[in-house]
Amino acid sequence: xxxxxxxxxxxxxxxxxxxxxxxxxxxxxxxxxxxxxxxxxxxxxxxxxxxxxxxxxxxxxxxxxxxxxxxxxxxxxxxxxxxxxxxxxxxxxxxxxxxxxxxxxxxxxxxxxxxxxxxxxxxxxxxxxxxxxxxxxxxxxxxxxxxxxxxxxxxxxxxxxxxxxxxxxxxxxxxxxxxxxxxxxxxxxxxxxxxxxxxxxxxxxxxxxxxxxxxxxxxxxxxxxxxxxxxxxxxxxxxxxxxxxxxxxxxxxxxxxxxxxxxxxxxxxxxxxxxxxxxxxxxxxxxxxxxxxxxxxxxxxxxxxxxxxxxxxxxxxxxxxxxxxxxxxxx
Amino acid sequence: xxxxxxxxxxxxxxxxxxxxxxxxxxxxxxxxxxxxxxxxxxxxxxxxxxxxxxxxxxxxxxxxxxxxxxxxxxxxxxxxxxxxxxxxxxxxxxxxxxxxxxxxxxxxxxxxxxxxxxxxxxxxxxxxxxxxxxxxxxxxxxxxxxxxxxxxxxxxxxxxxxxxxxxxxxxxxxxxxxxxxxxxxxxxxxxxxxxxxxxxxxxxxxxxxxxxxxxxxxxxxxxxxxxxxxxxxxxxxxxxxxxxxxxxxxxxxxxxxxxxxxxxxxxxxxxxxxxxxxxxxxxxxxxxxxxxxxxxxxxxxxxxxxxxxxxxxxxxxxxxxxxxxxxxxxx
Numbered sequence: 001x002x003x004x005x006x007x008x009x010x011x012x013x014x015x016x017x018x019x020x021x022x023x024x025x026x027x028x029x030x031x032x033x034x035x036x037x038x039x040x041x042x043x044x045x046x047x048x049x050x051x052x053x054x055x056x057x058x059x060x061x062x063x064x065x066x067x068x069x070x071x072x073x074x075x076x077x078x079x080x081x082x083x084x085x086x087x088x089x090x091x092x093x094x095x096x097x098x099x100x101x102x103x104x105x106x107x108x109x110x111x112x113x114x115x116x117x118x119x120x121x122x123x124x125x126x127x128x129x130x131x132x133x134x135x136x137x138x139x140x141x142x143x144x145x146x147x148x149x150x151x152x153x154x155x156x157x158x159x160x161x162x163x164x165x166x167x168x169x170x171x172x173x174x175x176x177x178x179x180x181x182x183x184x185x186x187x188x189x190x191x192x193x194x195x196x197x198x199x200x201x202x203x204x205x206x207x208x209x210x211x212x213x214x215x216x217x218x219x220x221x222x223x224x225x226x227x228x229x230x231x232x233x234x235x236x237x238x239x240x241x242x243x244x245x246x247x248x249x250x251x252x253x254x255x256x257x258x259x260x261x262x263x264x265x266x267x268x269x270x271x272x273x274x275x276x277x278x279x280x281x282x283x284x285x286x287x288x289x290x291x292x293x294x295x296x297x298x299x300x301x302x303x304x305x306x307x308x309x310x311x312x313x314x315x316x317x318x319x320x321x322x323x324x325x326x327x328x329x330x331x
Numbered sequence: 332x333x334x335x336x337x338x339x340x341x342x343x344x345x346x347x348x349x350x351x352x353x354x355x356x357x358x359x360x361x362x363x364x365x366x367x368x369x370x371x372x373x374x375x376x377x378x379x380x381x382x383x384x385x386x387x388x389x390x391x392x393x394x395x396x397x398x399x400x401x402x403x404x405x406x407x408x409x410x411x412x413x414x415x416x417x418x419x420x421x422x423x424x425x426x427x428x429x430x431x432x433x434x435x436x437x438x439x440x441x442x443x444x445x446x447x448x449x450x451x452x453x454x455x456x457x458x459x460x461x462x463x464x465x466x467x468x469x470x471x472x473x474x475x476x477x478x479x480x481x482x483x484x485x486x487x488x489x490x491x492x493x494x495x496x497x498x499x500x501x502x503x504x505x506x507x508x509x510x511x512x513x514x515x516x517x518x519x520x521x522x523x524x525x526x527x528x529x530x531x532x533x534x535x536x537x538x539x540x541x542x543x544x545x546x547x548x549x550x551x552x553x554x555x556x557x558x559x560x561x562x563x564x565x566x567x568x569x570x571x572x573x574x575x576x577x578x579x580x581x582x583x584x585x586x587x588x589x590x591x592x593x594x595x596x597x598x599x600x601x602x603x604x605x606x607x608x609x610x611x612x613x614x615x616x617x618x619x620x621x622x623x624x625x626x627x628x629x630x631x632x633x634x635x636x637x638x639x640x641x642x643x644x645x646x647x648x649x650x651x652x653x654x655x656x657x658x659x660x661x662x
Contacts, residue, residue: 079439108410151630226557246610279577
């Protein structure tokens with residue numbers, strides 16, 4: 001694969017210019033460029049520039065409003081709702097997370113529901129934002145169906161990612177962000193291309209039979225990670241991201257989507273909890289002793305550590321040259 | 332196995348009398364008898380009378396205070412803490428959940444931390460209590476280490492159960508309650524007794540090698556369900572139940588426990604969220620359409636449905652006769 005070295009500033013500028021050229025106002029373009037740049041900075045290439053063509057599709061089809069102005073409603077001192085007005089999620093998050101962190105630091109427990117948004121990025125930016133402010137963060141969102149509930153052969157759940165972050169004052173938080181699907185469909189397709197097998201439990205073929213052949217799964221459905229238990233977590237995500245927000249379930253998102261290749265409209269739920277309020281003084285030191293034990297185990301790496309290590313590198317990033325060319329062609 | 336038929340009243344009376352005979356006051360004995368009876372009613376035998384000898388051990392050794400009076404502190408309008416004073420969890424829950432439900436119905440999002448308690452029961456009574464009041468419930472607790480984080484060979488996590496309930500006004504909630512361990516150690520021991528193998532990923536032998544031989548796992552460690560992703564959920568439970576409550580992590584619980592065979596001191600975190608506040612009007616009908624789709628899939632049973640079906644049976648329950656004899660001998 002031929003690559004081009006782009007500095008983080010160049011990545012930001014490229015993403016920003018592409019958004020502006022496709023109808024975003026400054027606020028929307030900045031929020032998008034920021035989320036794309038942070039993904040590339042952390043080495044999450046699949047959520048970086050790789051997503052820009054999808055963002056553009058959704059702008060060009062008119063599904064997403066690049067000039068939307070999200071509105072914040074504080075329903076109670078502990079519940080905030082942001083109506084994105086049809087924007088991409090990052091701008092809605094930028095205003096919502098600020099209010100959520102204030103609420104949680106004050107009341108100890110708070111919830112943010114994001115509706116009328118289009119989420120196409122990772123979830124760790126949300127939970128890390130909270131952890132950086134001393135809060136436990138939990139975030140989840142649904143998508144369009146690709147995962148069959150355990151026991152069934154029909155897709156109903158999205159890949160339904162969930163992210164959790166634990167604050168460590170003065171240090172990078174513990175933070176994970178994972179699909180509740182056993183494997184991303186993109187990775188299944190790569191395994192098929194490379195002629196590899198995938199682990200049992202990854203997915204079913206088009207007839208609903210278990211298989212380890214990724215080419216067959218690509219024509220069938222994914223399964224949740226971890227069998228029935230993982231399916232229960234995927235169900236929780238679906239109910240929190242759609243049932244609790246009042247936004248579209250995965251199947252509704254698919255039914256309403258215009259199939260432009262960009263992200264469908266959906267909801268996101270973010271929960272923030274304050275250990276300073278709930279546990280009180282000494283909470284950080286107490287947890288740090290546990291984290292030391294965990295990190296000290298042979299074979300264990302703290303969730304998020306690889307991204308945080310990548311983040312320290314301020315140098316240029318090697319970006320797929322074809323992708324850069326494609327994006328430049330969209331400006 | 333020889334069994335005795337006991338009515339639910341007889342189960343309650345037996346549990347209650349045993350608690351009183353071993354030093355519980357009326358409030359503590361009633362709360363314990365209630366939780367035991369509800370477990371038997373729902374067919375959760377492993378959390379019913381089966382636990383009574385363990386409860387008695389903890390009372391007799393003085394580890395648990397059968398006359399404890401839990402105190403409720405409302406730290407903020409959204410954060411409640413109950414100090415159990417060394418009681419078994421059910422009495423602390425009885426006072427805490429009432430306050431939590433009030434807080435969540437008012438503020439939309441609230442958290443209850445239970446500290447200085449000894450949890451030896453299922454978690455669905457907590458989350459179903461909330462769901463019966465129109466709230467989403469999430470509960471988790473840690474225990475003593477028996478599970479090795481994914482990638483490691485040493486136990487650090489407890490079986491770390493998590494329960495989630497979704498409210499369905501006029502119907503039984505969707506509710507699951509599952510260990511984040513791949514399998515309960517009790518089930519591993521049963522498989523060993525019966526000469527069966529267990530699925531890959533269940534546990535490691537004493538040398539830290541993967542094995543499907545349950546007899547070897549019984550001398551080694553359990554693994555989290557679902558590999559790295561399940562391990563991430565187990566980690567979240569540990570951090571919520573201990574880090575966020577300020578109570579003991581699994582390893583601390585083990586270090587401080589007197590090894591009487593009863594439940595160690597630990598913490599529990601319960602989160603309640605109000606769809607009526609967060610999503611607003613129409614939330615229940617919206618979610619019900621999704622639940623109908625889920626329940627309509629061939630091969631899918633709604634989480635909790637089996638327990639709820641058992642609950643409809645008001646007749647006597649067949650209880651292990653030896654267990655009944657043992658418990659009668661403890662009075």
